[in-house]
Amino acid sequence: MSNLTLRIIYGSIYVAIMVAAVVFGNPYFVALLGLLAFFALNELAIIASKKQTQFIFLLPFVLAGIIVYLNVTGGKPVELLHFVLALVLQWLSIGVLYYLFRIKSKIQYVAAAFYIWLPLAGLAFWFTQYPESHTSYILFFLICIWLYDSMAYTVGRLIGKTPIFPNVSPKKTVEGAFGGALVTIAVMFLLNKFWLELPQNALLLATVVVFFGTFGDFVESYMKRKLGIKDSGTIIPGHGGILDRIDSLLLAALPYIVIIILF
DSSP: OOHHHHHHHHHHHHHHHHHHHHHHOTTHHHHHHHHHHHHHHHHHHHHTOOGGGGGGGGHHHHHHHHHHHHHHHTOSOOOHHHHHHHHHHHHHHHHHHHHHTTTTOHHHHHHHHHHHHHHHHHHHHHHHHOTTTHHHHHHHHHHHHHHHHHHHHHHHHHHOOSBSSTTTOTTOBHHHHHHHHHHHHHHHHHHIIIIIOOSSOHHHHHHHHHHHHHHHHHHHHHHHHHHTOSOSOSSBTTTBOHHHHHHHHHHHHHHHHHHHHHO
16 A cells, blocks of 8 residues: 555544544543643653653653643633743743754753643643634634645645755745645635634634644654654554644644634
8 A cells, every 4th residue: 555545544534533523522622632642742752762861751641641631620721821821831942942952951852742742731721611612713723734734735746846944844845835825824714704704814813823833844844854763653654653743733723822812
């Protein structure tokens, strides 16, 4: 079976599971985010399997458990300030990763864990506390992420000539990024107008998701290139690891939530 066939089959299964969890609501979506956090952090632990960082193997259990426990039992309401602080902490984690990458210290791996965990926890908390409209907002977010990944790849294959960051991800082009962004934003505007009907400006929401999703993809590509690995794992045939599937989501989730609450 070709790699393309595997990508289509298992990509479709992944999308179906995500959409089903969103539609069925709690506790399914929160449990799924907990599982994604566990497997993503476990991939990080395997990559970081060194004697001085063995403690990181505890993080998948602890951090994934926090997501599920607090959302099932009902914790303190999470407000705009908390999401903004989480966003700032995630950006600080990126800075730590960039400046300490060659040192390979414990701080670096903790920063990577928070970079992965914060957006997944943020989505879980927001989904739990805004049940009146969470299905439409999460579907908008996920469809936008998936559509942009597909459109950027398609447009890049058709007309792409100029690499954006050739040292990080040589196959991604300026033409693919901008062309994919324009198609995605236009489609999401129409989907919102005739189906999801979110009260916020769909053009703004889609632009935020596309912009930060693009850089989320580059962050993981940079880390993998520095580590000398092609994929973060092998759990999804044809795609690699969980981190390979949710890389765009990780950097876009918190800005998306902040924009929703603000407007």
